[in-house]
Amino acid sequence: MTNPANDPNQVKRARRFSLRWKWALGAAFGIFIVFAVFAILLFSRFTAIMMNQEETNLKDTMTLVVERLNNQSNTLTNKTVLPYLRPDLATAADPVPENKTRGKDNIYTDSIIVKLAREDVTVTIYNPAGKEVYASRNISTKFKQTKAIDVSREKVGSQDGFIGRRPIRSRTSGRIIGYVQVTSQLGTLHKDQHQLLVAFYVLGAFAFLVSGVLGYLLAVYFLKPIKAMTETIDIINQEPQSVERIAAPQRNDELADLTNLFNDMLDRMQRYIEQQEEFVEDVSHELRTPVAIIEGHMQMLNRWGKDDPEILSESISASLQEITRMKSLVQEMLDLSRAEQVDIHYPNAMTDAKEVANQVFGNFKLIHPEFTFTLDDDLKAPTVIKIYRDHFEQILIILMDNAVKYSQKRQEVHLSISRDERNVEIAVQDFGEGIAPENIDRVFNRFYRVDKARSRDKGGNGLGLSIAQHLVESYHGGIRVESVLGSGAIFRVSFPIVKTLEPGESLLDLENKTGNTPTPDA
Numbered sequence: 001m002t003n004p005a006n007d008p009n010q011v012k013r014a015r016r017f018s019l020r021w022k023w024a025l026g027a028a029f030g031i032f033i034v035f036a037v038f039a040i041l042l043f044s045r046f047t048a049i050m051m052n053q054e055e056t057n058l059k060d061t062m063t064l065v066v067e068r069l070n071n072q073s074n075t076l077t078n079k080t081v082l083p084y085l086r087p088d089l090a091t092a093a094d095p096v097p098e099n100k101t102r103g104k105d106n107i108y109t110d111s112i113i114v115k116l117a118r119e120d121v122t123v124t125i126y127n128p129a130g131k132e133v134y135a136s137r138n139i140s141t142k143f144k145q146t147k148a149i150d151v152s153r154e155k156v157g158s159q160d161g162f163i164g165r166r167p168i169r170s171r172t173s174g175r176i177i178g179y180v181q182v183t184s185q186l187g188t189l190h191k192d193q194h195q196l197l198v199a200f201y202v203l204g205a206f207a208f209l210v211s212g213v214l215g216y217l218l219a220v221y222f223l224k225p226i227k228a229m230t231e232t233i234d235i236i237n238q239e240p241q242s243v244e245r246i247a248a249p250q251r252n253d254e255l256a257d258l259t260n261l262f263n264d265m266l267d268r269m270q271r272y273i274e275q276q277e278e279f280v281e282d283v284s285h286e287l288r289t290p291v292a293i294i295e296g297h298m299q300m301l302n303r304w305g306k307d308d309p310e311i312l313s314e315s316i317s318a319s320l321q322e323i324t325r326m327k328s329l330v331q332e333m334l335d336l337s338r339a340e341q342v343d344i345h346y347p348n349a350m351t352d353a354k355e356v357a358n359q360v361f362g363n364f365k366l367i368h369p370e371f372t373f374t375l376d377d378d379l380k381a382p383t384v385i386k387i388y389r390d391h392f393e394q395i396l397i398i399l400m401d402n403a404v405k406y407s408q409k410r411q412e413v414h415l416s417i418s419r420d421e422r423n424v425e426i427a428v429q430d431f432g433e434g435i436a437p438e439n440i441d442r443v444f445n446r447f448y449r450v451d452k453a454r455s456r457d458k459g460g461n462g463l464g465l466s467i468a469q470h471l472v473e474s475y476h477g478g479i480r481v482e483s484v485l486g487s488g489a490i491f492r493v494s495f496p497i498v499k500t501l502e503p504g505e506s507l508l509d510l511e512n513k514t515g516n517t518p519t520p521d522a
Contacts, residue, residue: 020219027215032208039200050189058164058184065123065180070171076178081125081134120187126179141183161185225255229262240273290322349388350498353424354379357417360396368404376416385424385495387475395471398464399428399491406432423494435483443481444469
């Protein structure tokens with residue numbers, strides 16, 4: 001019994017989180033983090049500057065108060081301090097400082113009044129005994145005696161603030177006549193900090209929102225090819241032979257490259273599917289005939305032929321002949337499969353084209369003495385091409401064997417090998433039946449024969465030229481055919497030249513220099 005937990009139909013799909021939202025949130029968080037770091041640095045710098053400014057103002061206020069009060073020789077009292085710090089509140093009996101006048105008009109130009117007018121600054125004057133004689137505002141602070149200027153960060157009320165303390169020495173006698181204590185509650189700083197934080201919060205939220213929207217729009221734009229790929233794959237899954245493709249984007253970037261590669265991959269897949277179907281059909285067709293022949297002979301022998309020695313011998317001979325042809329067909333199909341994978345097994349193999357061409361020419365002269373073979377070798381020195389030796393030899397054998405098959409009337413075959421600046425050119429010419437123009441494009445197809453009725457008598461299964469084409473193209477070469485019906489055909493093959501060997505230099509020396517040793521046959 002199937003466990004529901006293991007049944008894929010019963011498993012609940014995980015909640016899908018779209019890549020567009022991931023991209024949008026990623027962009028939003030990324031920009032928000034950058035903005036937050038920038039805001040923190042800016043806020044810290046602003047706070048430091050404001051704190052330094054507040055401390056400087058506090059020291060200036062203490063200095064100004066001391067300069068106003070240190071011209072007295074007696075201990076400071078409320079009556080002696082008030083005219084200097086608050087002349088607008090002094091009575092007619094109080095002394096008036098030099099160069100100062102009574103009245104409210106003077107308070108707007110008096111620097112000490114301006115300092116004291118700040119709502120977060122409190123000036124307190126103490127006599128030498130520590131008793132308070134004057135306070136600009138009512139604020140509870142603890143008095144501390146000091147012999148020099150002392151500025152510290154302390155708690156003032158419910159907030160942090162600065163407290164500065166300094167003794168007041170008489171200018172005439174030099175003795176301490178009192179103390180000044182200036183308290184700054186940093187109200188302006190805290191207010192500015194609050195406003196700045198509010199601005200940062202608003203700008204941060206705005207940046208997060210805008211970057212998220214822009215990230216989402218960019219994600220939608222950039223993911224259009226991916227979405228199109230997904231839709232195309234769905235269509236192809238439903239209909240493998242569909243010609244549906246992704247529209248080429250009007251841009252030149254990585255996504256355009258991906259789209260083009262995807263379309264190329266689909267084209268190759270469709271070609272492979274078509275080739276596979278064609279291959280299966282061709283193989284089925286080719287195997288159907290020998291199987292039917294063998295089956296017919298076996299049925300005949302089973303019914304009555306086994307009692308007739310002549311019929312028995314004839315049936316066994318015909319069956320063995322068909323079995324041999326099927327073995328040949330299977331071997332050629334294996335060769336074709338290997339030809340399609342040579343770039344995997346032999347990526348760096350090299351061969352002397354001149355040597356192999358002369359060897360194949362000599363072998364065919366030996367095994368077909370009834371033919372006239374002609375070799376035009378225009379290579380003056382050994383010439384190296386990038387191909388595995390056995391594969392190059394196999395290509396030449398296929399072309400020479402094909403020429404022999406179709407040159408029964410005029411038994412003559414020409415082999416030529418030459419070169420230009422870049423390529424080695426090999427041509428194999430026969431003087432047989434030739435190929436009709438409408439059939440030239442199909443001679444490299446699997447199992448194709450120009451004359452199916454007569455080709456079976458000549459042997460072969462129509463795979464040789466297809467194998468040769470796959471081998472040539474796998475090593476980045478080219479193969480083509482020229483023919484006139486009734487006058488024979490010329491097969492031309494070309495391969496890029498790696499190097500021309502110097503006198504005394506061998507192919508093994510070149511392989512050792514370049515490190516391009518042929519890979520053993522898998």
